[in-house]
Amino acid sequence: MNTRDKGQQKLLWGSAIVVGLVVVITLIDKRSIGMQWLLSGLTVGSIYALVAMGFSVIYSSTRVINFAQGGFSMLGGMLMFSLSVSGKLPLWLGFILAVLIVTALGAGFERIVIHPMKDKSAITVIIVTIGLSIFMTAIAKWIWGTDPVKIAAFSGDKPIRFLGASLVPQSLWVFGLTLVAVALVFVFFNKTLLGKGMRAAANNPDAASLVGVSSSTSSLVAWTIAAGLGAAAGVVIAPINFAQYSAGTALGLKGFSAAVLGGLGSAPGAVVGGLVLGVLEQITAGYLPSGYKDAVAFVILILVLLVRPQGLLGRPEEVKV
């Protein structure tokens, strides 16, 4: 284990301790709802983590901030509604189909729009992703209307009691899915040739292309993974948060804040950032009027950029000429 990994571990523990302290403080607080906040925080935090991972995967392989990332989640939730509620398909089939459709859309968009623009500046590509994000929102508004839609929880609504707090069963699905997704991403990037190649390309694109890592394939795979992660997050959170055409923007912003908090481009960072952001948001909502809850992500984003731009687990970016 080299020094950098040690540094990362220190930070990982550090952030765990910070969250732990916050939890202890809130548990001591007379209202004793700290556990509740922790559980709800980890639930939304898992979703932020998945979205953040999508941002990081695309960013590390193409240096583009994908503004449509939140849109993938929104689309996943809405498709789940159409398939399983309107289309009366079984839940598991609806889930798989919704994720597959969005993944295919993400891959198709990369091939049709992003790939031909590979020589253009990052700002041009970012504007295109902004366009895609608006386009998806507008189309969703057209198809599904403006009202939020309700999707039944995967296994009932009966809350589970856990250390004095109640937990909706859907949260377990969220945790489970996040674990599986993180494990898959980890295996892909550490055990497969393609994944290792993509990591090499993220580290040094020129050297990687010299040894035969195709940047075109990397970009396609990155978009596919990001769309899949986003869609899965959108589907599994839909029963808790309602699915709505406009949900993508806020989710995208929070996922991005989580990615920056953890270190943009770092997959473990995305997970840590997402969970920490989720918990902090719940605690803030507990003490402040809930209207300000959405401001937490933004404040954290600005603070991180001010104090530690490389995030909790990221490395400072070095620019070579």
Next chain:
Amino acid sequence: MERLLPKPGDSDRRAYRTLLIVAVFIFVVPAWSRLIPGSVLHMDIVNIMVLVGVYACAVVGLNLLVGYGGQISLGHAAFFGVGAYTTAILCTKLHWFPTWLGIICGAVLAGMVGWLVGKPVLRLKGNYLAMATLGLGEIAFILFQQVKGLTGGTVGIVDIPPLSVFGLKFDTDLKLFFVVWAVVMILMLLSINLIRSRVGRGLRALHSSEVAADAMGVNTSRYKVQVFVLSAVFAGLGGALFAHFQKYVNPESFTLALSILFITMVVVGGMGNVWGGLVGVVILTFLPSVIQALPQWIPGLPSGLANFSNYELVLYGALLIVFMMFLPKGVAFGLSRAGKYSEVRARHLRDRIKARKMEGR
């Protein structure tokens, strides 16, 4: 002695000449819109042109940021809103407050907000500003709604007095038209000069290679912050004028949709082209009115076209993607190419006529 205005070179003279032509063309709009009454076109041209002008303030600044700073702002509606709310609050809560001072306060406050956000974010390489301003836009919208004591909540502020400068009241669309467009022309002149200034050269160097610019001693992040703050001030100014034009403000006017509209205007007009912003604003501000008027011009078209707001976002999204893919330099670039082409053709034609005459002699 240092010159306040640098000595104009050939391309500068060209820019000033174009500005003059554009100014003359725009200031006679009220006259020719009398010749073709708006009722024939089913739209109030002077009224729309005032709106074009206030949007242009924001878009001209945003164009500098996108085209020269290489950064995107998705929160310019927030600066526009800060400008509008500042003057609205000052002029309605304090009745003696001069409206022109309210507008200046709005612009300054917008610039200060821009500095607060831009300073930390623009230190970094990469496009963090886009997300940060997206967040800023959302927060501004939340604050406009939540701080009810100042902003009047969702209802907003009504009965904003018309703009008046030392007793001279600009209470009709036509009077306001001249004020707003005079402001736009001043901002255009500032932009043209800025591009040629030290800051402009630094920004251009930064655009071609940030690392090289850094190495040459260009303080890239400072220039980026400066141009971002300037664009925020322009947007605040536009917003403040907008408040006195509309006579009421509410949060719904300053949503993400407006920020997106501004970006679309820049992209359609042409990033990094001073005229681009102006062209984009004119096209996209008139577009809704034109589309809504279509069924009246051409009978038989579905009247559903009148509900433009239902599908405006689809259109903006599609425009952003299509322009970036196929026409990244925008309409203004096409126009200027056409202009140069026709100039070359004209010179060519003159030469040939001259040659003919010589032969004939």
